[in-house]
Amino acid sequence: MIDSYGRKINYLRVSVTKRCNLNCSYCGAGTEKCEDGLTAAQIEKIVRAFAVNGITKVRLTGGEPLVRSDICEIAKRISGIEGIKKIALTTNGIRLAEYAKALKAAGISAVNVSLDTTDREQFRAITGYDMLHKVLEGIDECERVGFPSLRLNAVLVKGRNDDQAEKLVDIARNRKIDVRFIELMPFSSEGEDGKHIVTGKEILSRFPFLEPLNESSASEKNVAKYYGAESFIGRVGFISPVSEKFCKDCNRIRLLSDGKIKPCLGNDTVFDLMPYIDDENMLNEKIRQAILSKPMEHTFSCGYAASHGMNEIGG
Numbered sequence: 001m002i003d004s005y006g007r008k009i010n011y012l013r014v015s016v017t018k019r020c021n022l023n024c025s026y027c028g029a030g031t032e033k034c035e036d037g038l039t040a041a042q043i044e045k046i047v048r049a050f051a052v053n054g055i056t057k058v059r060l061t062g063g064e065p066l067v068r069s070d071i072c073e074i075a076k077r078i079s080g081i082e083g084i085k086k087i088a089l090t091t092n093g094i095r096l097a098e099y100a101k102a103l104k105a106a107g108i109s110a111v112n113v114s115l116d117t118t119d120r121e122q123f124r125a126i127t128g129y130d131m132l133h134k135v136l137e138g139i140d141e142c143e144r145v146g147f148p149s150l151r152l153n154a155v156l157v158k159g160r161n162d163d164q165a166e167k168l169v170d171i172a173r174n175r176k177i178d179v180r181f182i183e184l185m186p187f188s189s190e191g192e193d194g195k196h197i198v199t200g201k202e203i204l205s206r207f208p209f210l211e212p213l214n215e216s217s218a219s220e221k222n223v224a225k226y227y228g229a230e231s232f233i234g235r236v237g238f239i240s241p242v243s244e245k246f247c248k249d250c251n252r253i254r255l256l257s258d259g260k261i262k263p264c265l266g267n268d269t270v271f272d273l274m275p276y277i278d279d280e281n282m283l284n285e286k287i288r289q290a291i292l293s294k295p296m297e298h299t300f301s302c303g304y305a306a307s308h309g310m311n312e313i314g315g
């Protein structure tokens with residue numbers, strides 16, 4: 001569906017839970033014990049209504065999607081929906097080694113693993129848990145299982161893990177894995193004043209040998225700028241929503257784990273679908289309204305103080 005600013009909205013991000021088994025400093029408080037909100041059947045129903053309105057790609061996120069024991073059932077249900085061509089997953093990787101094979105069988109073709117550091121002590125300081133080894137095992141298992149797309153996403157925070165760019169870029173140098181740097185957004189006290197952000201440009205300047213690539217697919221081109229070098233097997237990507245807004249090309253809409261639609265990551269307007277969960281026509285109508293109300297751009301630069309944590313929205 002085309003929104004009020006002429007953008008084609010075809011990508012839905014679904015936060016399947018706000019629970020997480022990590023507690024990253026820049027994200028939101030860990031909420032391991034709360035309820036999941038939507039059931040697998042409700043998620044299927046809502047995604048079906050989104051598909052009627054032009055959504056072709058779905059990403060499962062959270063919280064941590066792999067803390068839901070029915071995550072493969074959710075993926076399977078979505079893969080059966082007419083019009084959905086691609087299902088992707090964003091995960092912190094802690095449970096990925098156990099789930100990778102089943103996720104692929106359930107229809108997931110692309111996995112993004114969040115990895116901010118290769119240093120065990122830094123990982124513990126950022127996430128609150130000594131579990132770097134689990135994430136690394138998960139990444140290895142994904143390579144073995146053979147997902148068509150495997151990417152790592154890193155958020156560098158000044159004074160915390162900004163010494164990690166070289167180590168992370170080395171992964172793209174040596175393995176068929178894309179490594180992407182996402183700018184810190186204002187969703188926690190660490191991100192709010194903008195002082196800890198490491199911009200994509202700052203990181204890129206440390207790698208003068210990286211050349212821009214033109215090969216990005218249409219859907220990727222909107223968000224990440226990719227770079228490579230002759231000796232590199234993977235690519236290095238930069239997602240810079242703060243220093244280089246890409247709102248004019250945004251094709252996304254978000255479903256929160258409590259059944260609310262969030263048309264823009266950097267704007268607090270939400271549309272609650274729960275009162276209409278059993279009424280197909282009203283679901284369609286509310287989804288159309290939400291897409292048409294997507295604002296022209298986010299307001300991070302105006303000291304945005306988010307009413308939903310990143311752990312609720314899912315990135």
Ligand code: SAM
Nearest residue numbers: 027062063064090091092114184185187310315
């Ligand atoms: N638990 C999953 C994970 O860790 O990938 C999915 C949810 S997490 C909220 C999704 C992504 O959002 C992660 O890559 C995380 O690094 C990113 N993220 C969280 N807070 C952020 C912030 N303040 N700025 C930029 N990215 C953020």
